[in-house]
Amino acid sequence: MSPPPVPPLVLISGPEEVLAERARASVVAELRHAAPDLEVIRVEGNTYAAGELVLHTSPSLFGGDKVLVIEGFEEATDALQDDLLSYLAAPEDDVTLVVSHRSGQRGKKVLDTLKKQSARVIDCPAIKSDREKSDFATHEFRRQGRKATPEAVRALVEAVGKDVRELASACGQLVADTDGVIDEVLVEKYHGGKVEASGFRVADAAVAGQTSEALRLLRHAIATGVDPVPIVAVLASQLRQLVKVGSAGRGSSAQLAKELGMAPWQVDKARRVVGGWDAPGLGRAIQAVAAADFEVKGGGRDPVYAVERAVLAITAARHGGAR
Amino acid sequence: MTVWDDVVGQPEAVAALTRAVTVPEAMTHAWLFTGPPGSGRSVAARAFAAALQCPDGGCGTCRECRTALDGTHADVTVVATEGLSIKVAEMRALVQEAALKPSVGRWRVIIVEDADRLTAYSDAPANALLKALEEPTPRTVWILCAPSLEDVIITIRSRSRHVRLRTPPAEDVAALLVRRDGIAPAMAMYAARAAQSHVGLARRLARDEGARIRRRDVIAMPGRIRTIGDAIGAAADLASIADEESTAATTERDAAERTRLMEILGADPSARTQPPHIRSQLGALEKEQKTRATRFGRDVVDRALVDLLSVHRDALALHFGAPVALVNQDSIDVVRQLANGQSPERLLHAMDAIGEARERINANVPPLLALEAMTVTLHQGA
Numbered sequence: 001m002s003p004p005p006v007p008p009l010v011l012i013s014g015p016e017e018v019l020a021e022r023a024r025a026s027v028v029a030e031l032r033h034a035a036p037d038l039e040v041i042r043v044e045g046n047t048y049a050a051g052e053l054v055l056h057t058s059p060s061l062f063g064g065d066k067v068l069v070i071e072g073f074e075e076a077t078d079a080l081q082d083d084l085l086s087y088l089a090a091p092e093d094d095v096t097l098v099v100s101h102r103s104g105q106r107g108k109k110v111l112d113t114l115k116k117q118s119a120r121v122i123d124c125p126a127i128k129s130d131r132e133k134s135d136f137a138t139h140e141f142r143r144q145g146r147k148a149t150p151e152a153v154r155a156l157v158e159a160v161g162k163d164v165r166e167l168a169s170a171c172g173q174l175v176a177d178t179d180g181v182i183d184e185v186l187v188e189k190y191h192g193g194k195v196e197a198s199g200f201r202v203a204d205a206a207v208a209g210q211t212s213e214a215l216r217l218l219r220h221a222i223a224t225g226v227d228p229v230p231i232v233a234v235l236a237s238q239l240r241q242l243v244k245v246g247s248a249g250r251g252s253s254a255q256l257a258k259e260l261g262m263a264p265w266q267v268d269k270a271r272r273v274v275g276g277w278d279a280p281g282l283g284r285a286i287q288a289v290a291a292a293d294f295e296v297k298g299g300g301r302d303p304v305y306a307v308e309r310a311v312l313a314i315t316a317a318r319h320g321g322a323r
Numbered sequence: 324m325t326v327w328d329d330v331v332g333q334p335e336a337v338a339a340l341t342r343a344v345t346v347p348e349a350m351t352h353a354w355l356f357t358g359p360p361g362s363g364r365s366v367a368a369r370a371f372a373a374a375l376q377c378p379d380g381g382c383g384t385c386r387e388c389r390t391a392l393d394g395t396h397a398d399v400t401v402v403a404t405e406g407l408s409i410k411v412a413e414m415r416a417l418v419q420e421a422a423l424k425p426s427v428g429r430w431r432v433i434i435v436e437d438a439d440r441l442t443a444y445s446d447a448p449a450n451a452l453l454k455a456l457e458e459p460t461p462r463t464v465w466i467l468c469a470p471s472l473e474d475v476i477i478t479i480r481s482r483s484r485h486v487r488l489r490t491p492p493a494e495d496v497a498a499l500l501v502r503r504d505g506i507a508p509a510m511a512m513y514a515a516r517a518a519q520s521h522v523g524l525a526r527r528l529a530r531d532e533g534a535r536i537r538r539r540d541v542i543a544m545p546g547r548i549r550t551i552g553d554a555i556g557a558a559a560d561l562a563s564i565a566d567e568e569s570t571a572a573t574t575e576r577d578a579a580e581r582t583r584l585m586e587i588l589g590a591d592p593s594a595r596t597q598p599p600h601i602r603s604q605l606g607a608l609e610k611e612q613k614t615r616a617t618r619f620g621r622d623v624v625d626r627a628l629v630d631l632l633s634v635h636r637d638a639l640a641l642h643f644g645a646p647v648a649l650v651n652q653d654s655i656d657v658v659r660q661l662a663n664g665q666s667p668e669r670l671l672h673a674m675d676a677i678g679e680a681r682e683r684i685n686a687n688v689p690p691l692l693a694l695e696a697m698t699v700t701l702h703q704g705a
Binding site for chain 2: 286293299
């Protein structure tokens, strides 16, 4: 069974650029399969000048099919919208129109008209949470006829999950280079030791008292371009939450969350960690972070060293280290 | 009556300035007024400007004097910033203006109230000024005001004549409040003392009940911190007071400025989205308003910290039985409680911590974090 032919109108809608790019490529490939001498014309929404559309869509003396790909329609000029509307009122026969729209309300009238004229709508939802990224990676492998263990997918997302494009190409590389089921060992071989560390993970490890883990994550974070300033800010806010939760007493986490202006899961997390802390230790940790913040903002010579020392001071304070 | 009436407790400075007005040889083209905040630098600068413009050398009643003191005299330009710094573009415009002849008065006077803020990212704004100081235009006078000599770059320092203002005695400040603002003598004395002779602050304290209550709250703070939770809470309170005051003071004004700008640009206020050129103007305005709010919030926190410092200083004075007037004479109980509860060493530690917090906030550390570190020190020592 062959897929239905591409209709003359296609709408690619959604913010995920990787998916949108793929959709554009596959539509063009499909059309080219049917008509090898297809002419592909690309138009950018924000630099469109009035009249271009007519120029591109009017039939050529030599005939032949055309596909007009409009990118970035969410920033479309008014001229493009007007021209598109008049084109949609009288579409040309051998022209396929592909419109990419990331998000927002701009050009809504055109989008509605497209839908009304039964355009093929391809959704490209944003891939943000780790779960969505795992689903995406799993799908990637399946699409290319390969199987991957859940552990492998998790490790892969952890290593290169910051950018969907990077994740996609990492999947592609694994598929191309290896055979059989993709497992954790394999992912480790290619991406081992690389961890996408954020300030939050550093702070989590630090307040949990895991000195070496916290330092390792900190180095990773700095190496992958996280600025010391937000790391210090996260350290401060985590310690602040510990103090708040620690001195708030009992009560359900939902209730406490409301009182303290935190999210329930933050309360739960702080509760799990706060057991290892005493008041003087927390005090020392906060003082260390404040000193680090000053040094990071020009008070000291080496911002990275300042953060590192703050992390060490925090883990030492947790163990009730000497003053 | 003379223009010098409101310049309190500065006899030496006034003598030097009057001489400059009357004796041509004693006059020069650039003056640098330094003195602690609230000592009346800008008041002195305006008074000097008035005296220069006045045909009688500062009678305080003629048109020239009055307009110069108000800052509306055609030949007296007053530059002050409510942001964090004075920008180089502003300074360049001013230098051009300085090259013009006076239009109605005897001198063209340019007063830069915050010469210490001539430091956006670099010394560029200060350097822009340098040329004007180096090759003075006849009959143009620059009056720069800064907290101390160290706050202006050395090249400006060496090209201007220095007038040092001292902290006026509390009695003089109180007398000024009574005479100028019609405040009851007892209240004026309390305010002058509590504001540590800062004229503007004293006036605010004397007239604003809310400010007095806030001050009392702040100085009672060390006694309220019993656990580390209290310490964090107290810091959050201080920071949120600053936020509230800042929003309260700026919201209305921000909205008014926005409306005014829209009118000037001929924009339609009811439009859902503005055209790009108007959006960029509005964006610039919002940015400016934001730095103003930041500065305002920081100033509020800084004032609170100075108040806090004053109780510790008083407690220390009690400890050693030093024969000095207490700043918080009216809240003697708070001071006594603090003195009894803390050893002199702890008090000094606490004062260090407060000073450190002020320094950190100045260096862009989030006020909340700096305050937390401070209250933790107040709670459990360094």
